[in-house]
Amino acid sequence: MNMIKPMNTIFSIVAVCIVIAFASVASVNASDHGIASNAPIEHQGNKHKMKRMAKALSLSEQQQVQIKAIRKQAKEQHKSLRASMEEFKIAEKKLLQRASFNEQEYSTLHDTYQAVFSQVALIRAKNKHAIFNVLTAEQQLKWLKITKRHQKNANKVCG
Numbered sequence: 001m002n003m004i005k006p007m008n009t010i011f012s013i014v015a016v017c018i019v020i021a022f023a024s025v026a027s028v029n030a031s032d033h034g035i036a037s038n039a040p041i042e043h044q045g046n047k048h049k050m051k052r053m054a055k056a057l058s059l060s061e062q063q064q065v066q067i068k069a070i071r072k073q074a075k076e077q078h079k080s081l082r083a084s085m086e087e088f089k090i091a092e093k094k095l096l097q098r099a100s101f102n103e104q105e106y107s108t109l110h111d112t113y114q115a116v117f118s119q120v121a122l123i124r125a126k127n128k129h130a131i132f133n134v135l136t137a138e139q140q141l142k143w144l145k146i147t148k149r150h151q152k153n154a155n156k157v158c159g
Helices: 004-032 044-057 061-096 103-112 114-134 137-158
Strands: none
Touching (some): 044 137, 061 103, 061 114, 103 114
């Protein structure tokens, strides 16, 4: 029974980290899985992750509203890049499904879309920065602890 509480805590921490780390690319991930990019699908998982983050960091209502606005703005910024990312994924799949792998073609394809990748990374970084700055100093320290613990646990799993 004593093991259940630490496991719940670990899962909660991991969920909070996932929310912030991947919040800005949710729309890109949806298009990766063949879901139409203009489909108005609301994922319940994101709402639950937001609740867990709010609970773990003791976010006020105002902070929750600000974070939701930041995430919504990031999602809007991603809309313009979604088509380019979809084109890349289609071209990448074609290359990967060939009988033999051509490193030069893949490098060329990747270099062609490098500007888009940079824009996505920039939006993601700005999103994380904006969310981090919504937090109080105490919450920021708690967030840093959580992310450090998450990275440590991820390193254990990944190698």
